[in-house]
Amino acid sequence: xxxxxxxxxxxxxxxxxxxxxxxxxxxxxxxxxxxxxxxxxxxxxxxxxxxxxxxxxxxxxxxxxxxxxxxxxxxxxxxxxxxxxxxxxxxxxxxxxxxxxxxxxxxxxxxxxxxxxxxxxxxxxxxxxxxxxxxxxxxxxxxxxxxxxxxxxxxxxxxxxxxxxxxxxxxxxxxxxxxxxxxxxxxxxxxxxxxxxxxxxxxxxxxxxxxxxxxxxxxxxxxxxxxxxxxxxxxxxxxxxxxxxxxxxxxxxxxxxxxxxxxxxxxxxxxxxxxxxxxxxxxxxxxxxxxxxxxxxxxxxxxxxxxxxxxxxxxxxxxxxxxxxxxxxxxxxxxxxxxxxxxxxxxxxxxxxxxxxxxxxxxxxxxxxxxxxxxxxxxxxxxxxxxxxxxxxxxxxxxxxxxxxxxxxxxxxxxxxxxxxxxxxxxxxxxxxxxx
Amino acid sequence: xxxxxxxxxxxxxxxxxxxxxxxxxxxxxxxxxxxxxxxxxxxxxxxxxxxxxxxxxxxxxxxxxxxxxxxxxxxxxxxxxxxxxxxxxxxxxxxxxxxxxxxxxxxxxxxxxxxxxxxxxxxxxxxxxxxxxxxxxxxxxxxxxxxxxxxxxxxxxxxxxxxxxxxxxxxxxxxxxxxxxxxxxxxxxxxxxxxxxxxxxxxxxxxxxxxxxxxxxxxxxxxxxxxxxxxxxxxxxxxxxxxxxxxxxxxxxxxxxxxxxxxxxxxxxxxxxxxxxxxxxxxxxxxxxxxxxxxxxxxxxxxxxxxxxxxxxxxxxxxxxxxxxxxxxxxxxxxxxxxxxxxxxxxxxxxxxxxxxxxxxxxxxxxxxxxxxxxxxxxxxxxxxxxxxxxxxxxxxxxxxxxxxxxxxxxxxxxxxxxxxxxxxxxxxxxxxxxxxxxxxxxxxxxxxxxxxxxxxxxxxxxxxxxxxxxxxxxxxx
Numbered sequence: 001x002x003x004x005x006x007x008x009x010x011x012x013x014x015x016x017x018x019x020x021x022x023x024x025x026x027x028x029x030x031x032x033x034x035x036x037x038x039x040x041x042x043x044x045x046x047x048x049x050x051x052x053x054x055x056x057x058x059x060x061x062x063x064x065x066x067x068x069x070x071x072x073x074x075x076x077x078x079x080x081x082x083x084x085x086x087x088x089x090x091x092x093x094x095x096x097x098x099x100x101x102x103x104x105x106x107x108x109x110x111x112x113x114x115x116x117x118x119x120x121x122x123x124x125x126x127x128x129x130x131x132x133x134x135x136x137x138x139x140x141x142x143x144x145x146x147x148x149x150x151x152x153x154x155x156x157x158x159x160x161x162x163x164x165x166x167x168x169x170x171x172x173x174x175x176x177x178x179x180x181x182x183x184x185x186x187x188x189x190x191x192x193x194x195x196x197x198x199x200x201x202x203x204x205x206x207x208x209x210x211x212x213x214x215x216x217x218x219x220x221x222x223x224x225x226x227x228x229x230x231x232x233x234x235x236x237x238x239x240x241x242x243x244x245x246x247x248x249x250x251x252x253x254x255x256x257x258x259x260x261x262x263x264x265x266x267x268x269x270x271x272x273x274x275x276x277x278x279x280x281x282x283x284x285x286x287x288x289x290x291x292x293x294x295x296x297x298x299x300x301x302x303x304x305x306x307x308x309x310x311x312x313x314x315x316x317x318x319x320x321x322x323x324x325x326x327x328x329x330x331x332x333x334x335x336x337x338x339x340x341x342x343x344x345x346x347x348x349x350x351x352x353x354x355x356x357x358x359x360x361x362x363x364x365x366x367x368x369x370x371x372x373x374x375x376x377x378x379x380x381x382x383x384x385x386x387x388x389x390x391x392x393x394x395x396x397x398x399x400x401x402x403x404x405x406x407x408x409x410x411x412x413x414x415x416x417x418x419x420x421x422x423x424x425x426x427x428x429x430x431x432x433x434x435x436x
Numbered sequence: 437x438x439x440x441x442x443x444x445x446x447x448x449x450x451x452x453x454x455x456x457x458x459x460x461x462x463x464x465x466x467x468x469x470x471x472x473x474x475x476x477x478x479x480x481x482x483x484x485x486x487x488x489x490x491x492x493x494x495x496x497x498x499x500x501x502x503x504x505x506x507x508x509x510x511x512x513x514x515x516x517x518x519x520x521x522x523x524x525x526x527x528x529x530x531x532x533x534x535x536x537x538x539x540x541x542x543x544x545x546x547x548x549x550x551x552x553x554x555x556x557x558x559x560x561x562x563x564x565x566x567x568x569x570x571x572x573x574x575x576x577x578x579x580x581x582x583x584x585x586x587x588x589x590x591x592x593x594x595x596x597x598x599x600x601x602x603x604x605x606x607x608x609x610x611x612x613x614x615x616x617x618x619x620x621x622x623x624x625x626x627x628x629x630x631x632x633x634x635x636x637x638x639x640x641x642x643x644x645x646x647x648x649x650x651x652x653x654x655x656x657x658x659x660x661x662x663x664x665x666x667x668x669x670x671x672x673x674x675x676x677x678x679x680x681x682x683x684x685x686x687x688x689x690x691x692x693x694x695x696x697x698x699x700x701x702x703x704x705x706x707x708x709x710x711x712x713x714x715x716x717x718x719x720x721x722x723x724x725x726x727x728x729x730x731x732x733x734x735x736x737x738x739x740x741x742x743x744x745x746x747x748x749x750x751x752x753x754x755x756x757x758x759x760x761x762x763x764x765x766x767x768x769x770x771x772x773x774x775x776x777x778x779x780x781x782x783x784x785x786x787x788x789x790x791x792x793x794x795x796x797x798x799x800x801x802x803x804x805x806x807x808x809x810x811x812x813x814x815x816x817x818x819x820x821x822x823x824x825x826x827x828x829x830x831x832x833x834x835x836x837x838x839x840x841x842x843x844x845x846x847x848x849x850x851x852x853x854x855x856x857x858x859x860x861x862x863x864x865x866x867x868x869x870x871x872x873x874x875x876x877x878x879x880x881x882x883x884x885x886x887x888x889x890x891x892x893x894x895x896x897x898x899x900x901x902x903x904x905x906x907x908x909x910x911x912x913x914x
Contacts, residue, residue: 241447244443244446244447245440245443245444245447246440246443247443248442248443248446250446290478291532298478299480301465301469301473302473302476302479302480302481304462304465304466304473305465305466305469305470305472305473305474305479306470306473306474306481307466307470308466308467308470309466309467318480318481321480335462335466339466340462340463340466340467343459343462343466344459344462344463347455347458347459347462350455351452351455354448354451354452354455355448355452358444358445358447358448361444362441362444362445367440370440370441370444371440374440374444374447378447378451381451381455382451384455385451385454385455385458388458388461388462389457389458389461391462392458392461392462392464392465393461393465394457394458394461
């Protein structure tokens, strides 16, 4: 054992650099394949986009090396690989949006770099937990405000800032995880050392649980006003997962799931748009739905079915038949052109991300950092499961985006900030333990 | 209290298990459900294949082209030659999928008929698609044209078939539509919106899906049930308009179209289409017997045919439990509903010694070299009535067309004996009745059955009978 002696910090991040070569191979072959299949879309952008993106990723890598950053070396290349797949798919499915998506990738890289620099001390985040909660709430209600709020595709979850529409919800989920991590760290002992039980049911000490439940309830109400069921489910999922992580009470999670199902059933009865979502999930092929509300779902399933084992080949399928394919059905589009093999490889990347993120969480030195890292990794995994499950008709389809891959700026920027935070957590433990 | 690390591991495991479930779900759609969805008639990929490659032609029994894929600047476009066959051929549309024969023979038209497993195998695993052959229909262009001309722009349907084989020789449904518009990607959406909004349902194939009260054409079923239950056809029954068997019917009466008073036997009943005669026959044999024969003749069950078909109904409840309903059903009213194809099949059974044929639109599937891949001959359905009953009914039906004062005189064809029956089907109150004629010829050895319905025809069956004669003339070459 080396004990207290500090390890020399390696100058290079060799693992990260070599994994970025894999990302380069992915991005270049992907673009070449797509552009070769669709000669009509060939233009300077087709060459410039992967090159600019790879230079950007290399710059991030060099930035981390220059900072003598000591954190994880795997997550950034995974995120880069997923973002590269996203750019290839945007080029394939909506080539006129590819420059926009590249610009968002540049902003996302900037946001990632910023998270590496600020704040200097991660635990400082915990001190301002009520600020985060308040900021989260403000962002959550922002789309309901008259001037800045925007309703797009039936969901009022957008605000207009300058020329761009952004989804504040994406930032809210990060704030939420930070708040929950800080709050639960403080009260987890009281919450889980419940004096009274009815059968297996622990009765939580009411005064401590109230703020959390209240925040959850407000969020629910707001989300219902904003007509976005997917985000509500995700929001609730984060809440339940963090509660479980802090207390170890699976029963809270089960009760929560029951509440979610109950709420879902009520929404199904009360709201037309929820009713339609569930109907198209249960019977998309029904005569009255297949050309109407179920059209998107049915076209998505055709795309999956055309994938087979090895796929139609990039650029050779017909995923463009799916309405809004670049945001809701990127997974189905990817599966059509790369087959079950490609789809499973993509899922494996997310699983790897989850595993790596959770490993960082387990190794983190304080409960706050543990809860923070686990919550962040959980977001990526849950979003992936919800949208892939929706595409494969395992659960009703929601507007949740496939992290890093689906077209959309707000989501890309927050997901890269999420990676930055995970790297920061891993750096703290590495510095304290003198690990790799 | 368990450590946070333990909780993290538990959550990670749970999520990993959910990833496994998601993977299984994705495998199901990409691999296991792949074949079924790939051949789903609405899958745009199935039709997109034919943009770059010609889709097989649809031709009539003599090879005359009904639908073909023509070379255009950007691939192949489907074109349909005969609007009167729109509901039969259907369409192949990238937006709206397949309908009609295009749907029923979807695999055959892309060179993957199930009877040709090598081509199917090659297409599926090697991506090599055999050039598409053709689907030959039983339709005869000449008879089809006669039927379309006969009906003209009147709403209704005509179906002609060969009673010996069930081959459908002509199938017209008015109003019709232009399948070329639905098949053209540029015009499809507009055309479909308009078709779906149209009050008179041009997409509906009235020949197989229309639901009409059969009126007097149904009396053959009552007569068949009576003859096979030992009822004496020569026995004269007293007819006095209006009729009710006893006072318990209150103010409910069966009425005679000709306000008849006199003695009728079964031949008179057919010739003069006397409702009161058949109402009495129905009441004598009873509702159960009548229901049994209606079922034998296929009322309430959709005929097995390649296109969407409806089965109609004997009554709302499915049985004949009230005497008034028995009496009304016996002369073709009550709550009865049938399609023109079903009526054609009932008369085909009478024409074919009591054996009902299985109807079909397809004759054979050929490959690109013209070799027959598959012959379509579904064979006879079942013995519905005895040959003797069939012959007795045929004789009376000849009388109904050719006898003195016969209602269905308009169905006559010079040089052959025609067996047939008109019907004037009462509709909703305030609407003109539907006119029916169903006939077959030559009566001694029938080769063609024609069913005609003209919606809201002021003169009912009298309007329909000459149209049937025109079609029979074309079929018999007279």
